[in-house]
Amino acid sequence: MTPLASVFDGNDSKIKLVPWLVSKGANLQDRFEPFLDFWHDGLKISHLVAAGVGKNLHKTFARGWRFQCTSLQRFRDYGLDTMKLLLGPGSSVCYDHCNCLCSGAGCSPLTMILKSIVKSYPYPYQNCTGTRLTIMDWILKVGDLEPSTKHKVSLEALRFILFDEMDLTHTCCQPAGNIIKPTIDEEEASEVRDEEVDMIFQFEALYKRAVLE
Ligand SMILES: [Zn+2]
Numbered sequence: 740m741t742p743l744a745s746v747f748d749g750n751d752s753k754i755k756l757v758p759w760l761v762s763k764g765a766n767l768q769d770r771f772e773p774f775l776d777f778w779h780d781g782l783k784i785s786h787l788v789a790a791g792v793g794k795n796l797h798k799t800f801a802r803g804w805r806f807q808c809t810s811l812q813r814f815r816d817y818g819l820d821t822m823k824l825l826l827g828p829g830s831s832v833c834y835d836h837c838n839c840l841c842s843g844a845g846c847s848p849l850t851m852i853l854k855s856i857v858k859s860y861p862y863p864y865q866n867c868t869g870t871r872l873t874i875m876d877w878i879l880k881v882g883d884l885e886p887s888t889k890h891k892v893s894l895e896a897l898r899f900i901l902f903d904e905m906d907l908t909h910t911c912c913q914p915a916g917n918i919i920k921p922t923i924d925e926e927e928a929s930e931v932r933d934e935e936v937d938m939i940f941q942f943e944a945l946y947k948r949a950v951l952e
């Protein structure tokens with residue numbers, strides 16, 4: 740496992756190391772070499788780091804307003820530069836090979852961050868769309884992104900969040916605990932799409948309308 744891949748568990752002190760490792764020549768766009776069964780085709784180091792960052796943002800934003808200020812300040816200190824690297828210009832070519840309509844070209848670091856924001860213990864009653872939207876607003880505000888990256892990131896988030904809100908079934912990889920579960924096979928995925936064809940049609944129409952507005 741490379742030092743960058745070890746950031747996957749979302750440990751604060753490891754996330755803080757990412758910009759330093761990158762300044763020493765580590766590349767977030769490197770393919771993630773398989774170890775154990777965490778691997779699926781096309782996964783890059785960037786996806787793993789993003790899942791770790793997402794887990795941290797989840798904790799930070801789900802703690803409620805009383806804790807948010809301190810937690811956010813902490814995230815600014817240890818995670819913000821890493822997040823900027825993940826969503827910076829290099830991310831425009833960073834997609835895995837998942838074939839799921841929640842994204843246009845495969846999972847990106849941003850969708851990996853959003854996938855880590857799920858209903859889970861100890862916040863079972865949390866509305867994850869609400870949390871995802873709050874996090875997106877925050878990312879767009881503090882992320883220092885180029886206008887074109889900002890636009891790309893907003894569209895990706897819109898597509899992903901709308902897909903989940905419409906209760907469509909993901910056929911892409913999913914972060915789960917300390918692993919990223921591989922995608923289901925193509926045959927199963929096409930069965931899922933056949934079953935949901937009407938909803939998918941509505942989803943695509945809504946997405947197109949939202950993009951044009
Ligand atoms: Zn998906």
Ligand SMILES: [Zn+2]
Pocket residue numbers: 835836837845846911912913922
């Ligand atoms: Zn994926």
